[in-house]
Amino acid sequence: MKLLNKAIPIHFVLALSISLLVFIGIGECYRVYPAIQFNNLCNQAELLKSSIETNLKLGVPLEFKGFKQRALELSQKSEQINQVIIVPGYQTGKINSQNKTISPENKSTVALNCNNNDEMLNKSLNIDWRSILFMPGKAVDYQITMNLSNKFTTVGQLKITPTANIFTQEISFRFNKIISTSILIVIFTPFIILFCKNILPANAEVVQKAIYHLCFLVIGIVIVTNMLQLYSKSIKQQSHSLAYSLSERLDTPLELGFDLYDDLSGFKQLLEEYRKKSNDISHIYLIKQNNVVSSSLAENYEDFNLPVSLNSPPCDSYKLNPTSDQFINSCLPLGKSDYTLLVLTPWVKIYNKLWRATRNILVLFLASSLISNIILNVLLSVQAQTRKQRSSKVGEQRQSPLKNKIDSPQVEFSNRKKNKKHQLKQPLALQIIKPVFALGTLIEAINISFLPSYFSDIFRDSGYSVSLAFGIYFIFFAITLIPAGRWAEQHSHKRMILAGLLISVVALASLYTAESVWLILILRAVAGIGQGLLFISVQSYLLAIENEYKGIKCSDQIVIGYNVSMISGAAIGGLIMPILGEVTTFLAGALVGTCCLIYTLIMVKDIKQSDTSSDLIKKSSPKLQLGQLLQDKLILRTFLLVGFPAKALFTGVLILIMPIMLRSKELSTDTIGQILLFYYIGVLFTTKILAEMSQLFKRTEWVLFSGCVGSGIGLLLISAQGWLPDSNEMVLILSGILMLGIFQGLIHAPVISYIVTCQSANQIGRSTVAAAYRFLERLGHVMGPSIATFFLLQNDGSINNQHMVTIAIAIILMAVAFILLSHSKTVLVKA
Amino acid sequence: MIPWVTSFPAVQALQTQSNLGSLCVELKSTLNIQCTPPGSDWRKLPASNVTLITTQHKEANLKSGKVRKILILSPKISAAYNTSSTTLVGELTQRDIAEYQLVFFNYMGNTKNAEDAIKLAENNAFDLIISMGSPTTKLLSKKYRYGSIPVVTACSKDPVSMGLITSERENQSTNIAYTSLNISVATQVSYIQEKYFTQLKRIAVIYDKNNQSSIITQVTPLKNHLNNNVKSIQFYPIEVDFNHLKTSLYSKLEKIAHNTEKMGDSVFLITGSTELFNIIKDINRFAGQVPVLSVTPSHVSRGEDSVFMAIGVSFETNARLAADYAYRILNNKTKPSALKIGIVSTPDISISFMHKPVSTLKVPLSLFEDAGVIYDYQGNPARLHYKKEN
Known part of the structure; x- marks a missing residue:
């Protein structure tokens, strides 16, 4: 029973992260596999339609028996098609647009339209959870209806019924097995972890995390392998069905007694047309005996080409090339003639589709590791605490009781890192509060990759700029900070955290139904208040921990927690949004927030606040504080030349402009989320480096100067993409964003260390100066989206790169002005 | 039936x-x-x-x-x-x-x-x-x-x-x-030029000077279209006087056939006229290696009496x-x-391989697939989708 009690929390964390991984895997398969199948299906349907219509236009009536024969042959030979029916009917005027989805007679049948793109298909497909989870799934009937026209009008319809569960069956079959394996892993791994911990008690933490990550990796590899098989099979089918259809078309002149090469021309165009029907096929060859009559090669594949005269049978000819194993082939002889059709599809096309899935899984691994690390740390701390409690009971008679209960948190010193024995172990209260801030911020971060484009769609034609939604969020975030700070001095931090979370959850969940611009603006304002409350209450809680446990530093925890959440949130949000859709992702965020709320209610206990923690707020009014601070030249200089531009750059460029810019490059939401991660990874990296190697960065004003100059150069790199070829622009964008993150990391925490060296800090207190400066900084957050919209967004929604250069240069010049105006006094970094 | x-x-x-x-x-x-x-x-x-x-x-x-x-x-x-x-x-x-x-x-x-x-x-x-x-x-x-x-x-x-x-x-x-019964001349020219004779420089139109309706409905619109819209193609009229066939028709056919520099830079186009169709054998003979086309699908038929290709509207x-x-x-x-004036947008195409000028001139696959009537090299029907064989 004890073992079970120990194992259950690990079960919980493992089940949660592996479920998320499997869910993303299923979503990824649903995104790619049905699209390939659908494309294949439509190619076959369109080719049949085109062949029938060619004859209809020649005057052949729709009742011609040959059409039925062709339809029957297609349904018998194609693995994707169950039935093809040709329905005569002169409905001129009723059906005259092929772009319109024609509703099938049976209402339970889902109508598909071949003009829909992949995204629309995915919206019309629902994940078949029943069959994935071992229950017999309900077959969904699909139908593609195409109008058949002669020279004048629509004369009938082609109704194509795909094979039952064509889009989902194979996915369900494979994920059945993956889920079975996952369940076994989730059940047994915690016991293995506990067993290993008993064998290696000295490395308990390392063992636990290593086994946990190993499980994640194993499931990830299993998913990717299955995807590879799934995609390669469907792409092979696609290339084969195209080859088959093309061969049928080329058979016609041969059957009429003509020779393709001697009598006819225009094969190049025909092969091009077919090759372009599939984005995956790279080569199509028409070969007569051993001579290539015509060919079509995709761009970038010209290096691989067959000679005009072949020395081997056509179907084996391509194998002579040393790189032939890079292709999948479909080789079909044309009837009884001496012509052969050879279609090649490069494996790299499959790998590209797989790369996106693998990348998503790697990013999810990173995101999941960061969040689960925080949760695992809580588990480890609680377990260690329990052990302490037990040992304290044993030693109770020999020594005085230890104050180590959670509700009266005490410092737990343990061997976290054997080689860093001089370092203090973080207290349990700090470990417990970390997930609160991480998950609380994560619920907003989940939306970061798609919120600008989502709002752009809703705000279109409303007369309001989308930047208003971001501006209003930061305005309310900022104006909440000082009253919330004052409230935190006198009230329970826990209640304040709960209030912040509750408000955030409600604001996010309400976006599910919000469609009007005004309601969205109100909800964003409410979300700003909620996040402001959460931010200040967690900060106050951390300060209380610092006061309670001397020697513990919590100031970088906000920066680290924020960036961990942003990395995880942006990654997870970018991955689940395409599966769930925007509004359901809001609900998912709200659900995470609710879990966090319950966790806070159960786990977080208030810490008694010392009198010194309230400094100025108790002594004077906010107006007086700000007035006094703005008269301090150091603060004014730092705010105007460093803090304001840095924060405006973050909200204006990263939060608002980058998603719009990346969306305009037709990047998917998950890719956008992953690109934005580079910023947060950069910030996290710098913050960690600063914390570990503070001695290297003694002169804070130079650290801030470097941060600003680096940010400016990062922005210059991003803007340079507008002038470079497409292939290089992503490298520039990624480097620019990473650079922006690394150098902004030099500003976030050090700026507070620099600010508190001002004269005002000696008079009104360091904490108050820091809190009030944070408020001032928020003005940068507030103004960022508006400034970006005004300078960077053009009327057509594109980005003005020239203005971006101007802003980058302005930031660098402000940094130069800042360093020139700074006094020469050396300030030690206290991050 | x-x-x-x-x-x-x-x-x-x-x-x-x-x-x-x-x-x-x-x-x-x-x-x-x-x-x-x-x-x-x-x-x-x-x-x-x-x-x-x-x-x-x-x-x-x-x-x-x-x-x-x-x-x-x-x-x-x-x-x-x-x-x-x-x-x-x-x-x-x-x-x-x-x-x-x-x-x-x-x-x-x-x-x-x-x-x-x-x-x-x-x-x-x-x-x-x-x-x-x-x-x-x-x-x-x-x-x-x-x-x-x-x-x-x-x-x-x-x-x-x-x-x-x-x-x-x-x-x-x-x-x-x-x-x-007439397709738009723009469609006709684009079929001839874009789908087949991409190097076309001259269309020599053969018409009966006494057939006013064909002059009004076929010759004049084609002339106006080429002069105004497709200046790269020269309009060359051959007005046939049945009393002086040699001077009004055959010598002009020979002259063009002789002056043609490259296969496919010139074509003869016969307007819808029974009288002209009756002398099609002679027209083919004097045309030499220059393709003879027609605007009337019925001008493509079995055997010797046929043009090479017709692009027009069938009855x-x-x-x-x-x-x-x-x-x-x-x-x-x-x-x-x-209802708009009903002009057929996709013309009827008929081909007789028997009258294909030279073996090097190949028929584009797209035209072959669009052709409702095809006769083979012996003049025998290979495909008759809308034509009734008499």
């Missing part, structure tokens, strides 16, 4: 001896529909020039109850009109479950008889008049433009070129829905378009004034 159309019991089969005999034979052989004498009212008209056919759906329970009455008015005996009428009847009966009563009347150039027939149609509450042939269309445009019975034209040349209406807009106020295709217009009007889906 259309399977669900059955013949109405014939009362008296006397039409085989009449002016409409060939039409009745064609209706019988193609659609298994028999001609019958019309009702007493119609006997006021010359008996040998009028006949009636009635169609009914074989599935009696699908009877709509409504019998649609159509008068088909033609000016003379013509194989083209017979083909057009048969196709039109076949199309209508194929599309609709309704029953039809169709009165065919050949007014033999006597406009008084035509006007009498129209009055009879009005008195008997006819639903539609089909104007067969350019003379009938000309007559109805003049006399019956605002008549009470809607009119659809068939087997008639372009009404704008013939001066019957000046523009599309003018048609909007009449009760006549026009169709055209059958035009009749199907007219049937489509008729169907829409009869089913109250539209009014004649709302």
Whole structure:
């Protein structure tokens, strides 16, 4: 029973992260596999339609028996098609647009339209959870209806019924097995972890995390392998069905007694047309005996080409090339003639589709590791605490009781890192509060990759700029900070955290139904208040921990927690949004927030606040504080030349402009989320480096100067993409964003260390100066989206790169002005 | 044969001896529909020039109850009109479950008889008049433009070129829905140039100087189009005087054939004229290696008497378009004034490989696939989608 009690929390964390991984895997398969199948299906349907219509236009009536024969042959030979029916009917005027989805007679049948793109298909497909989870799934009937026209009008319809569960069956079959394996892993791994911990008690933490990550990796590899098989099979089918259809078309002149090469021309165009029907096929060859009559090669594949005269049978000819194993082939002889059709599809096309899935899984691994690390740390701390409690009971008679209960948190010193024995172990209260801030911020971060484009769609034609939604969020975030700070001095931090979370959850969940611009603006304002409350209450809680446990530093925890959440949130949000859709992702965020709320209610206990923690707020009014601070030249200089531009750059460029810019490059939401991660990874990296190697960065004003100059150069790199070829622009964008993150990391925490060296800090207190400066900084957050919209967004929604250069240069010049105006006094970094 | 159309019991089969005999034979052989004498009212008209056919759906329970009455008015005996009428009847009966009563009347150039027939149609509450042939269309445009019975034209040349209406807009106020046997010259030229002879520099148009309608509807529009829109192609007229064929035609053919620098930079284009078609063997001979094309699909036929390729509108295709217009009007889906002049956008293509100039000149696959009529190198039919082999 004890073992079970120990194992259950690990079960919980493992089940949660592996479920998320499997869910993303299923979503990824649903995104790619049905699209390939659908494309294949439509190619076959369109080719049949085109062949029938060619004859209809020649005057052949729709009742011609040959059409039925062709339809029957297609349904018998194609693995994707169950039935093809040709329905005569002169409905001129009723059906005259092929772009319109024609509703099938049976209402339970889902109508598909071949003009829909992949995204629309995915919206019309629902994940078949029943069959994935071992229950017999309900077959969904699909139908593609195409109008058949002669020279004048629509004369009938082609109704194509795909094979039952064509889009989902194979996915369900494979994920059945993956889920079975996952369940076994989730059940047994915690016991293995506990067993290993008993064998290696000295490395308990390392063992636990290593086994946990190993499980994640194993499931990830299993998913990717299955995807590879799934995609390669469907792409092979696609290339084969195209080859088959093309061969049928080329058979016609041969059957009429003509020779393709001697009598006819225009094969190049025909092969091009077919090759372009599939984005995956790279080569199509028409070969007569051993001579290539015509060919079509995709761009970038010209290096691989067959000679005009072949020395081997056509179907084996391509194998002579040393790189032939890079292709999948479909080789079909044309009837009884001496012509052969050879279609090649490069494996790299499959790998590209797989790369996106693998990348998503790697990013999810990173995101999941960061969040689960925080949760695992809580588990480890609680377990260690329990052990302490037990040992304290044993030693109770020999020594005085230890104050180590959670509700009266005490410092737990343990061997976290054997080689860093001089370092203090973080207290349990700090470990417990970390997930609160991480998950609380994560619920907003989940939306970061798609919120600008989502709002752009809703705000279109409303007369309001989308930047208003971001501006209003930061305005309310900022104006909440000082009253919330004052409230935190006198009230329970826990209640304040709960209030912040509750408000955030409600604001996010309400976006599910919000469609009007005004309601969205109100909800964003409410979300700003909620996040402001959460931010200040967690900060106050951390300060209380610092006061309670001397020697513990919590100031970088906000920066680290924020960036961990942003990395995880942006990654997870970018991955689940395409599966769930925007509004359901809001609900998912709200659900995470609710879990966090319950966790806070159960786990977080208030810490008694010392009198010194309230400094100025108790002594004077906010107006007086700000007035006094703005008269301090150091603060004014730092705010105007460093803090304001840095924060405006973050909200204006990263939060608002980058998603719009990346969306305009037709990047998917998950890719956008992953690109934005580079910023947060950069910030996290710098913050960690600063914390570990503070001695290297003694002169804070130079650290801030470097941060600003680096940010400016990062922005210059991003803007340079507008002038470079497409292939290089992503490298520039990624480097620019990473650079922006690394150098902004030099500003976030050090700026507070620099600010508190001002004269005002000696008079009104360091904490108050820091809190009030944070408020001032928020003005940068507030103004960022508006400034970006005004300078960077053009009327057509594109980005003005020239203005971006101007802003980058302005930031660098402000940094130069800042360093020139700074006094020469050396300030030690206290991050 | 259309399977669900059955013949109405014939009362008296006397039409085989009449002016409409060939039409009745064609209706019988193609659609298994028999001609019958019309009702007493119609006997006021010359008996040998009028006949009636009635169609009914074989599935009696699908009877709509409504019998649609159509008068088909033609000016003379013509194989083209017979083909057009048969196709039109076949199309209508194929599309609709309704029953039809169709009165065919050949007014033999006597406009008084035509006007009498129209009055009879009005008195008997006819639903539609089909104007067969350019003379009938000309007559109805003049006399019956605002008549009470809607009119659809068939087997008639372009009404704008013939001066019957000046523009599309003018048609909007009449009760006549026009169709055209001519495709747009722009379509014709783009088919010739873009789909086949991409290096084309000259179109030599061969026309009969006495055939005014072909000059108006085919030669002049082509000349204007090339001069105004496609300046890279020279318009070269060859006006044929049948009294001086050698000077007016053959010497010019030889001259062009001799001056052609590259295969496919020149083509001969024959306008729709029976007289010209009768000397097609000679034209082919003097044309040498220059391809001979036609705007009339019927100019491509079995054996020696054929051009290499025709890009135009067949009578059958035009009749199907007219049937489509008729169907829409009869089913109250539209009014004649709302219908644009019916010009077939995708032309009928016929090819005879026997007359392909040289072996190096290949036929584009797209044209081959679009061709409804193809004859092989021996002049034997390889594909006959809309052509009736005689």
